[in-house]
Amino acid sequence: MRKEQYNYFSVKVQSIAARLEFESLTDMCRFADANQVNNIFILHGEKPEDDFFALYHNACLLLHNTNGFKTLENYLTAQEKGFPNAAVYYDSAELGYSKHEDYLLVKESGISDLATFETMRKKGYILGYTTYKELEATNPKPYELETPINNPYELYSYAKMHNFEDCSKLIEAFAKGFIDANLYTAAKELGFPTHADFIDAGKRGFRTFADLKLSNDKGIRDSQDLLRHIDLEYVKKGTTTHDQRVLLIVLSKIEQGKKISLNKLGAILKTNIENYKYEDTAEMPTWFTIGMNDVDELTNFLEKSEHVKLYGTYNVDGEFFEINKMQDRSIVLDASNVAHNSVGRVDKKVYANNLVLMIDFLKEKGFTDIIVIADASLRHKVEDHPILEKVKKMCTYLESPRETQADIFILQYVKINHCLLVSNDTFREWKVQDPWAAENVDFYRLSFIIKGNEVLMPDLK
């Protein structure tokens, strides 16, 4: 509101020699300012629309209809703020809006109170509506709304309903295709840059954007395909192609001591590779690489690979592959499980001596590469703590970090090395989450009984 610069006096005209009428109130104000006239008369007519502003100058009464304005300052303010007439100006003032555009917005959208309007302004919806309109005009539009948004108040209402903090957050989410703040926050937490990526990941079974991106980069179709890819990545040491890795897995599962002809091995390998074909298209995944295209390449790999030798030896002259004895393989002990498993004991306590018995038993059977994997807490649980120190000297002893269960490391070790595992734990809870564990862990697992000082293990012949 302008500061009042004029003094107002209500008068009645008795008689006047000369009277002039201004063409506009603007001219009247300019004349008053130019001639430093501060006193303004108000001539009241029978009706308000017959009221006039007047000023007296050089024996002349100069006047103009008030046009509904109470003061010239009000008129000037109305002009400045874009109000078309006095009625609108005063209505707006009563509602508390100083600008005509704000008043129009409130009237059009039905905002009922000034507080809401101020909140909208503070949270950027008045100005931000322009940005929203620009976004809406983009082609293709990144988001879809069921009901269009036609003004800032509707934008504000939508944002409030869908938990957006302010307009900038809404615009940010809309630009990425998200129309709900909580969904946007949750998807952002999972790394998704756009809604389209989030939907795509959902269709293909990927939880995070990292998995989606990896899969897109590698040409992986969906989550099942990704799991198969990852399982082969575990055995990539010493190999360059996926068929070589499949071959290593095949060799790890053939019965000890067996001799297999090269042709037979090639046929088994071919069958196992074909298991990787997609069921619906009968095509191999594009990420699956083949390096052994013929018998010569297969033979070369069998002869030269150090990792193949972990499982057996290829006889060049006889053209057969002889599988190593089980004892030539690595073997992992689930330390917690072995230490807990004492048949016949009433106390059900935990004994490191079980590990000593097991290691001695395995060494007697011919195993040389024995790895013990334990929880960090095992040393606090065992009754015979000094014997645990002895175990550490007998073989490779690995302790899982405090915040991680040893089971994860044990399973990962077996996955990478396709080695044997001594444990009576069936890893049931891991089988639910990990298809590899469900299919393979029992294959490599050796169960046992420790009774007194005796170890029984029927899987070892």
Added chain:
Amino acid sequence: MRCIQLDFPVDNFNGYEFAYKVRAGYLLSTMMSVVGASTFYITYNYIVKSLSSLNKARFIYGSRMCIDEEVTEIIESFFQDYKEFKSIKHPPTQYFQTFKKLERELENVLDEWSDTFKARLAYHGYNGLFELVDDAYFVISHCDNLSVIENMKNLSVTDLLTNKETIPGTDYAVWMMPDKFYNEDVFETFMAESIDDIEPDMPYFIKCFDLPNLNILSSNELISVRIHLGELIDPIKNEIQKWALSCYMSNGNEPFIKNVLPRMDALQKAIDENPIIKHLKSIPAGCISAPVYMGEISPIILWKYYFEKKVLKEEEYNKLVNEYDSILNYTIPVMLFTAPGVGLKLIINSNLKESEVSEEVVITGTKKNLDIG
């Protein structure tokens, strides 16, 4: 719809199903009250991070949620030493140094146990739940009989089990129970498992809907699902609450069959169409589907269960049973969460501890090779 979960520590800390029910309650209810072990598990990370070794030991020991015998023994031994140390007015330097060494050892043990425990809490689905706690719709409390923690309000177990309001929202609530609740030690009468079998005064459980693996959702995801579902299922929650009220007044057979069951398809649809749930169900770890049953039981069954689980003391249980005939008949509304792929199955011999029923070692040879003919 008000929901309540009263849980307790179990052998080998298999908190997976407890966290699952807490999450389900958070998503589906208007107000979820968690009492007991889960409160300890939800608040553990938040409380212990600023505690000294001694206070951490006091907290873990006093809460009675630490079910690791070896660590409990170490803490008890330390308390004994601490008591002796404090009894000496001017301990000699050597004694002081020895005690400090013991304190450091305790700290190491507690830190190690704590780190492993935190990992297990995360694994079992307790991560992120503390951020959701809110006085209005997700309230956590401790209770007497299970824990003695200084400066913490403990609700009365007896009051909870007799539908007395201990804090707002704990009365007239639907009880969230695990599948192990449905066992022959507690359910001695015939149980209706289909609508046609339901009769007055007969407990029943009817399959209502399925839920995916909620335990892998983050707190932001849970918030998103809850807000989204809230708008859609408010009418269904209202009907379930009306049914619950009927149960506590006398019984809720009729409102359950007429007003709750017919709405379960709509509830399932709302759950399945939520974008976060859809995303969750698309991944292997998320699509595991757990059937949820709803029904009514006699209060005696509930009391017996908690008595068997040592949440209710013997004298309290006996008092409740003895006074049962003098109170007006009412039933308890229950939401029973069953194992994926299993469904409703009466458990036999549930008194055996989990470690005792864990797989018997059967010595058989297993074929450790591919058949290559």
